[in-house]
Amino acid sequence: MKVKHKRTREEILNDIMLIVLNRSGRIKRTQLMTKANLSYKLMNQYLEDLINQDYIDFVNRNNHQYIIITDKGREFLDRLLKVKSFKETMGLD
Amino acid sequence: MMFSLILSPPWFRGFDCIFEYFGVIVFLLIALFAYKATKITSDKKTKWLFISFLLIALSYFLKVFKNLNLYFPVEKSISVGSVYIRYTSVAIIQSLFLIEFVTRILFLLGLISLYFLITRSEEKKHVFLLVYLITIVTYVSSLKPMIFHLTSAILIGEISYFYLKKTKLKTLGQKSMFLALVCLAMSNLLLLILSSGFYVSAMVLELIAFIFFMFAFANSLFGSRIKNLEKTKK
Secondary structure, X not given: OOOOOOOOHHHHHHHHHHHHHHOOOEEEHHHHHHHHOOOHHHXXXXXXXXXXXXXXXXXXXXXXXXXXXXXXHHHHHHHHHHHHHHHHHOOOO | OOOOOOOOOHHHOOHHHHHXXXXXXXXXXXXXXXXXXXXXHOOHHHHHHHHHHHHHHHHHHHHHHHHHHHHOOEEEEEEEOOEEEEEEEOOOHHHHHHHHHHHHHHHHHHHHHHHHHHHOOXXXXXXXXXXXXXXXXXXXXXXXXXXXHHHHHHHXXXXXXXXXXXXXXXXXXXXXXXXXXXXXXXXXXXXXXXXXXXXXXXXXXXXXXXXXXXXHHHHHHHHHHHHHHHHHHO
């Protein structure tokens, strides 16, 4: 079985943002935890990081709390995707 | 030992400088983006990529500077009594050896740095030995330029091989990057033959390599980004 390498911090942040974007820009905490393959504690640490930087926000709809991506978050994700693609082209990833 | 300082045929002088000046811009753009990427992700690999491409860009910049000085010498005049003497002088002739040495060592160090990045070599203890050997190769190549071109061709060939093995050329950008490396290696092989005809062919191949580098860089920033965003929206 091929063992996947340990994800770096920016890879995890990238994954979290992509998952939220893939779910039409909003997702519940528990869904994100499963999709991002993170423990509840770790996920909260990363979410706190992203909130402090204004990349994501929480909204309440139908008695549920959702995570959404802000405009600043979209810009950050765009930059991360560019860097990822650049690293792949240069043979670094 | 005698060897010609200028390989370029008279009609081609200046064109090679334009080609290589384009190369300087391409390598600087790649280096600048690698620097920007390092700022975003704090990744050591992009930091080394920045250093590698900066060294290569500086090397080409010095080469263009040297060639322009050789091709277009400065006209000077002195008067000794009633005799007026006009002569042409190459301004950098005294420091030509040093400029040539720095140009070559920067290029080889840039390549070695790229080689370590692509191969993900952990053998850091060999770095000092390699730097020493590169200094020796550069010094010897002052008398035998073909040694420099042979070393460059071998290094770029190795980088191309490991790049192919590592990336499997899945994207258009990676294919373009691989072709750029192959063209650059072939250009250095052609420069082994010290003739003006081969020099022109080598420079044209080098220009093709720069165009491929530029395409790979642009493709990584724009082409793939749009694709990724489209994927995420599905």
